[in-house]
Amino acid sequence: MNPIISVANLSKTYASGLHALRRINLDIRRGEIFALLGPNGAGKTTLIGIICGIVNPTGGTVTVDGHDIVRDYRAARSLIGLVPQELTTDAFETVWATVSFSRGLWGKRADRDHIAGVLKALSLWDKRDSKIFTLSGGTKRRVLIAKALSHEPQILFLDEPTAGVDVELRKDMWGIVRSLRAAGVTIILTTHYIEEAEQMADRIGVINKGELILVEEKAELMRKLGKKQMTLHLHAKLDAVPAALAAHRLTLAGDGTELVYTYDTQAGRTGITALLHDLGAAGIGFRDLNTTQSSLEDIFVDLVRRGQ
Amino acid sequence: MNFRAAGAIYGFEMARTGRTLMQSIISPVISTSLYFVVFGGAIGSRITEIEGVSYGAFIVPGLVMMMLLTQSTANASFGIYLPKFVGSIYELLSAPISYVEIVLGYVGAAATKSIILGLIILATAGLFVPLRVAHPVWMIAFLVLTAVTFSLFGFIIGIWADGFEKLQVIPLLVITPLTFLGGSFYSVSVLPPIWQTISLFNPVLYLISGFRWSFYGIADVGVGVSLAMTVLFMALCLAGVWWIFRTGYRLKQ
Numbered sequence: 001m002n003p004i005i006s007v008a009n010l011s012k013t014y015a016s017g018l019h020a021l022r023r024i025n026l027d028i029r030r031g032e033i034f035a036l037l038g039p040n041g042a043g044k045t046t047l048i049g050i051i052c053g054i055v056n057p058t059g060g061t062v063t064v065d066g067h068d069i070v071r072d073y074r075a076a077r078s079l080i081g082l083v084p085q086e087l088t089t090d091a092f093e094t095v096w097a098t099v100s101f102s103r104g105l106w107g108k109r110a111d112r113d114h115i116a117g118v119l120k121a122l123s124l125w126d127k128r129d130s131k132i133f134t135l136s137g138g139t140k141r142r143v144l145i146a147k148a149l150s151h152e153p154q155i156l157f158l159d160e161p162t163a164g165v166d167v168e169l170r171k172d173m174w175g176i177v178r179s180l181r182a183a184g185v186t187i188i189l190t191t192h193y194i195e196e197a198e199q200m201a202d203r204i205g206v207i208n209k210g211e212l213i214l215v216e217e218k219a220e221l222m223r224k225l226g227k228k229q230m231t232l233h234l235h236a237k238l239d240a241v242p243a244a245l246a247a248h249r250l251t252l253a254g255d256g257t258e259l260v261y262t263y264d265t266q267a268g269r270t271g272i273t274a275l276l277h278d279l280g281a282a283g284i285g286f287r288d289l290n291t292t293q294s295s296l297e298d299i300f301v302d303l304v305r306r307g308q
Numbered sequence: 309m310n311f312r313a314a315g316a317i318y319g320f321e322m323a324r325t326g327r328t329l330m331q332s333i334i335s336p337v338i339s340t341s342l343y344f345v346v347f348g349g350a351i352g353s354r355i356t357e358i359e360g361v362s363y364g365a366f367i368v369p370g371l372v373m374m375m376l377l378t379q380s381t382a383n384a385s386f387g388i389y390l391p392k393f394v395g396s397i398y399e400l401l402s403a404p405i406s407y408v409e410i411v412l413g414y415v416g417a418a419a420t421k422s423i424i425l426g427l428i429i430l431a432t433a434g435l436f437v438p439l440r441v442a443h444p445v446w447m448i449a450f451l452v453l454t455a456v457t458f459s460l461f462g463f464i465i466g467i468w469a470d471g472f473e474k475l476q477v478i479p480l481l482v483i484t485p486l487t488f489l490g491g492s493f494y495s496v497s498v499l500p501p502i503w504q505t506i507s508l509f510n511p512v513l514y515l516i517s518g519f520r521w522s523f524y525g526i527a528d529v530g531v532g533v534s535l536a537m538t539v540l541f542m543a544l545c546l547a548g549v550w551w552i553f554r555t556g557y558r559l560k561q
């Protein structure tokens with residue numbers, strides 16, 4: 001299936017001379033949840049800004065469902081909803097007015113039922129007549145989401161939707177994201193809470209200093225880069241890793257009561273059999289063992305560090 | 309054309325106006341009344357008629373123009389500056405609309421408001437002095453043209469401004485002086501010849517002159533020239549708006 005968003009050789013140099021994006025190539029698949037990860041200042045918001053028409057690209061092209069975002073901007077933008085990173089809303093309008101206004105801007109016929117539905121789904125219904133400046137930060141975030149959903153977008157950009165948001169709203173939000181995805185909406189999100197990306201995303205892209213350093217299926221990424229650790233809980237305390245086991249590059253933990261073995265799930269041989277054999281030979285007994293897999297967060301931190 | 313979008317912006321802006329209706333109407337009405345008490349009543353009674361028009365009546369078109377220019381500029385500049393200031397401009401930029409719809413919405417709403425205001429001030433003036441309108445169609449035409457032109461001008465100011473001071477500076481330092489010197493309260497024919505010539509470089513003179521002609525049939529410059537100058541200024545503003553959206557000036561990085 002052809003991608004819903006296609007970014008080719010996209011570059012952005014700000015007037016300050018800062019290269020915010022360097023020749024980005026990226027295809028977003030129809031109906032997926034794509035998580036864009038990267039440290040502060042990596043260029044995530046800039047990339048989203050260009051696709052949505054807020055920032056002018058310096059070079060390269062973007063098409064949205066086959067429509068060039070510059071030449072055919074009306075068709076491209078009519079498909080897109082954007083929830084910006086900053087809490088930027090009118091202050092003196094009511095929630096209802098500002099959300100209805102968004103729908104009008106997208107040229108959609110007024111639809112009170114749809115707006116009411118969106119407000120209810122975001123627990124904003126009771127606040128519909130409140131002026132926005134009287135709302136808390138998290139509620140303003142909901143209003144921004146409601147504005148983006150008011151015009152029934154096919155593609156939704158969520159730029160750090162969970163920054164400064166409590167657990168309850170976060171749960172609501174991911175519930176909404178799941179149901180949007182089920183309805184066929186493509187979702188591109190950025191977040192600094194990597195466990196969220198791990199839970200939600202189908203694919204993950206990592207951007208660092210304006211370069212897209214990785215795009216991968218989440219499952220594949222976890223498999224490829226995932227390291228496993230096996231921890232052995234020993235019967236007797238050790239002062240050091242015995243010389244006989246040096247080849248296995250073990251580390252001692254838990255005040256000498258645990259031995260930790262790190263191995264690569266990708267490797268043909270994990271070396272576990274050999275390790276257990278050598279342990280028996282050295283007379284080291286253990287009462288329990290458990291294994292853990294590295295999280296996306298570990299993978300991410302590792303990737304970005306390597307990029308420095 | 310995305311007429312729904314233009315309509316949404318227009319409606320949104322008119323609603324914003326509606327919330328501040330009392331202050332935006334009462335203050336111009338009070339200040340106009342003060343002008344009449346001072347100029348029309350106290351001083352005007354000692355001034356002889358100008359070309360057969362009593363002084364009180366003579367200043368009405370100039371006063372209306374003055375309100376029209378300052379209010380149109382202020383309304384339109386504030387209307388577009390506000391979303392820039394709070395950041396909600398992101399939505400206008402990411403919506404499937406062209407600058408035509410944005411301008412129709414914002415400038416249309418600002419012009420509507422100042423036209424209503426102009427008519428209210430005319431009605432207020434009618435309470436103080438006997439008004440007659442010789443060419444009503446032209447009167448309305450000048451009213452609408454000027455409101456639209458200066459709303460466009462205000463729109464440009466609102467995009468150019470990067471602080472509230474700049475928003476105030478143009479109406480205060482440019483428009484008000486030009487209106488005072490453009491013959492709001494006198495006919496330029498009373499000036500020494502050299503000042504008459506200098507006055508001809510003041511674009512506001514042409515607006516006031518044309519507008520006054522539509523009331524009393526008297527003018528400092530030919531009405532055709534007035535009309536041409538108004539249209540010229542409007543064309544300049546349109547070109548400015550076109551350039552802003554083509555380059556993304558102060559809107560897009």
Ligand SMILES: Nc1ncnc2c1ncn2[C@@H]1O[C@H](COP(=O)(O)OP(=O)(O)OP(=O)(O)O)[C@@H](O)[C@H]1O
Pocket residue numbers: 014015016018020038039040041042043044045046047085561
């Ligand atoms: N208007 C601007 N003018 C100049 N530089 C800018 C502008 N906006 C962003 N930048 C710079 O471009 C780079 C990328 O910024 P961007 O906002 O895209 O990062 P980000 O990945 O979204 O970061 P964060 O996680 O902090 O939101 C940063 O170095 C930033 O300082």
Ligand SMILES: [Mg+2]
Pocket residue numbers: 044045046085159
């Ligand atoms: Mg960002």
